[in-house]
Amino acid sequence: MLNEKLMEILKNERQEAVTMVTMGQKEPHITNTWKSYITVEDGRFIIPVGGMKTTEENLKKDSNIQISIASPEVQGFNFMGTGVLIRGIGEIKREGNEFDFIKSKFEWANGALIISIKEVTQTL
Template sequence: MLNEKLLDVLSHPADGCISIVTSGDDGPHLVNTWNSYIEVTPEDKLLIPAAGFNKTEKNLSTHNNVLLSIASREIDGYRGKGTGFIVKGTTRFITSGEDFDRMKEKFSWIRTVLEVTVTSAKQML
């Protein structure tokens, strides 16, 4: 599901901002993280460490679909430098187990891990 260009954006050493959009009773909610924080599993799931994300977690408890905007000015896109993706997926929060323990070892400050199962990833730039 995840193509090479998206994996290049996620693994590029120049950190980029990732926007995470959820929907709640009061409308859309947006939080951000860094591409260097995201781990891609062998099953192409995205693991995102979370310390806060309280509103995000509340929204996802009733509607587990998420949108992510993932971009980099450093990776070639359709017309030169710069590319971006809109990623759709379903989610769950992980607070124990192998994936959580591995992420907690890397990011001691987390309280949970947002796991995103990607359902689509469309290149926009």
């Protein structure tokens, strides 16, 4: 469920941080990646994993994940700059097609975070 504003942000050449949130036992856990690391395929994000051990453990217990991506160079509701909140289902794979694909692009990767996007909401 990718929308036009999300695609504008992803296509913008400026490198942006991406924040990902999973639920831990007692509190949310936040980790980051770079926008340029995201591959979009069939309504999913495929992201290289180098660490993300806590994220992986959290996803095994609760596969829900939220992602925030923003860009100051994409038009928002009222001014330049916008962001989106993405809700999805995540899992980390260490073998298979997605992993092989990520490993071919990012030699350092030891896994592939696959996020099936369920909802995208523009926030700015």
